[in-house]
Amino acid sequence: MPGTYLPSEYLPVLIFILVAIAFGIGALLIGTVFRLKKQYFEKLMPYESGITPKGEPRYRFSIRFYIIAMLFVIFDVEAIFIYPWAVVFDKIGMYAFIEMVIFIVILFIGYIYAWRKDAFQWD
């Protein structure tokens, strides 16, 4: 049931988040108090290494980014399965080791397939 359990060991995480939020807001506030407020056209332009920007900043976006992101998600999920395995590995022993080897070998086939198909190649 929600609202019955308090994860008290995560209190440092809560404090960390609150400090991070306070730091972000504080830094912006101090900036607004102390900085000069002179605004002119050149200052408000998008900064492009000191060169006057011309045309849209948008350009055609390569689908390759998308492939890399998809493969990243898949191998991310694979890595997720290794975390609980690493925690209980010493309890289950050889049995757990063999099943994890099978798991990784199956995904390694996929990795080799992606490699042979030049999915990691940029051109």
Add this chain to the structure above:
Amino acid sequence: MLPELFFVYFAFAIILLSILVVTRKNPVHSVLWMLLLFFHIASLYLFLNAEFMALIQMIVYAGGILVLFLFAILLVNIKEEIRITRFIGAWPTGLTFAIGIFIVIFVSIKSFVLGQQGTYTIDFIKKESHTKALGKLLYTDFLYPFEIASLILLVAIIGAIILAKRRIKS
């Protein structure tokens, strides 16, 4: 008292953030609100005594899926997206559906009964730690589904590459 207070905060924050995600005109802003939404959902898992689920929520959803969303959004024309109207005019249909779903959820919450306590109680998981309890079960009793998961991931890899590579060649 304190757990309820936290739950009320997360419940309202999740509703508010979900509304912000669907109403923003700029899709990139939607994604940023969604990042905050995922962190709140992760915290909700934490309060359900499922810390492993909370961390998966952060690593996979906030870390992986959101990058996928962002790349998908960069493929559409954001300048064009900001200019056009967001919602189609058929609001009576939407309202009817919303009220219908609300009634269904309300009735089902009324008939909600707390089941019998199983082996994995809060105290048990607290003693054992959530990840350990999950791992012990996953790698012994649920070995077969675990190996099937690797095959599903393999299918996903091959599918992604076949789809994208055909696009590039043509």
